Amino acid sequence: MHKYLARLDLSMRETRSLICVGLDPVISKLPITDITKFNCEIINSTADHVCAYKPNLAFYESIGIEGLRHLEATVEHIRRRAPNAVIIGDGKRGDIASTSEAYSKAMFDLWGFDATTVNAYGGMESLEPFFQYEDKGVYIWCRSSNPGAVEFQDLFVKRDNNEPVKLFEHIALSSTRWESKAMIGLVAGAPYPGELQGLRKIAPNTPILAPGIGAQGGDLKSVIKHGVDKSGRGLMINSSRSILYASHSANGYGSAANMAVIKLKDDINKLLCENGFEW
Numbered sequence: 001m002h003k004y005l006a007r008l009d010l011s012m013r014e015t016r017s018l019i020c021v022g023l024d025p026v027i028s029k030l031p032i033t034d035i036t037k038f039n040c041e042i043i044n045s046t047a048d049h050v051c052a053y054k055p056n057l058a059f060y061e062s063i064g065i066e067g068l069r070h071l072e073a074t075v076e077h078i079r080r081r082a083p084n085a086v087i088i089g090d091g092k093r094g095d096i097a098s099t100s101e102a103y104s105k106a107m108f109d110l111w112g113f114d115a116t117t118v119n120a121y122g123g124m125e126s127l128e129p130f131f132q133y134e135d136k137g138v139y140i141w142c143r144s145s146n147p148g149a150v151e152f153q154d155l156f157v158k159r160d161n162n163e164p165v166k167l168f169e170h171i172a173l174s175s176t177r178w179e180s181k182a183m184i185g186l187v188a189g190a191p192y193p194g195e196l197q198g199l200r201k202i203a204p205n206t207p208i209l210a211p212g213i214g215a216q217g218g219d220l221k222s223v224i225k226h227g228v229d230k231s232g233r234g235l236m237i238n239s240s241r242s243i244l245y246a247s248h249s250a251n252g253y254g255s256a257a258n259m260a261v262i263k264l265k266d267d268i269n270k271l272l273c274e275n276g277f278e279w
Helices: 003-015 035-049 057-061 065-081 097-110 147-153 167-175 193-202 220-227 253-274
Strands: 019-023 052-055 086-093 115-118 137-143 156-158 164-166 183-188 208-210 235-239
Touching: 003 086, 003 137, 003 183, 019 035, 019 086, 019 253, 035 065, 035 253, 052 057, 052 065, 057 065, 057 086, 065 086, 086 097, 086 137, 097 115, 115 183, 137 167, 137 193, 147 167, 156 167, 164 167, 167 183, 167 193, 183 193, 193 208, 193 220, 208 220, 220 235, 220 253, 235 253
Parallel strands: 019 052, 019 235, 052 086, 086 115, 115 137, 137 183, 183 208, 208 235
Antiparallel strands: 156 164
16 A cells, blocks of 8 residues: 555544545634634644645735744644644645746645645646655645636547547546656545546546535535545545634634534445445
């Protein structure tokens, strides 16, 4: 088993959870002003029930240097409180090779993330620097959860055999053939279960990160049915707003996050059981 997958599998089995919590602090929605304190309370309240955390770098970069300090403190706290949890740096980086090399060093050497998200628009050349890290995960942004995704991602392209496929399907097919020391995964939005089903057929053994459960309206039953692999794993379900902002009370947001994540975990595990999978 790949080193990254072994780490992820350990975290999933330890918590009996497929949940990844997106740590995306929106200042106007926070019940308190201290982002680090808020994140730490969310982590403390959810650590026993999730396999991963995914800070989206945009929410920290938008605050400037102070935001990066909050990100640093957040990552440090995850390592202390949930040492087996996978941390995904969500930046969707991707550029020409020299720039991607700098991006990969930032994500993996500087921040020490276990995995990151990347953008394949620049082709294999833009991803190759990320693929050199043998103990990391690289999730390729494939089918996003926003309604406007169809504008480009649903365009038809011809493969070598002249078979027309949608652009996001072409990315998935290509990802199964690229050589990489890192573990290659896909980002596929939960609000599109039909596309998720198709991606699982294209890439039966590829880890999938599925955002969009909760506030974005993803149907959990369909995501579980079509997203897991043949072993009932291979899927991380990301939830952000419905957990982070389960309560806007300065005294109750931690306990509300705890209740929200436990409910989501129970719902997922019930559906796994209905589909014939157990922990």
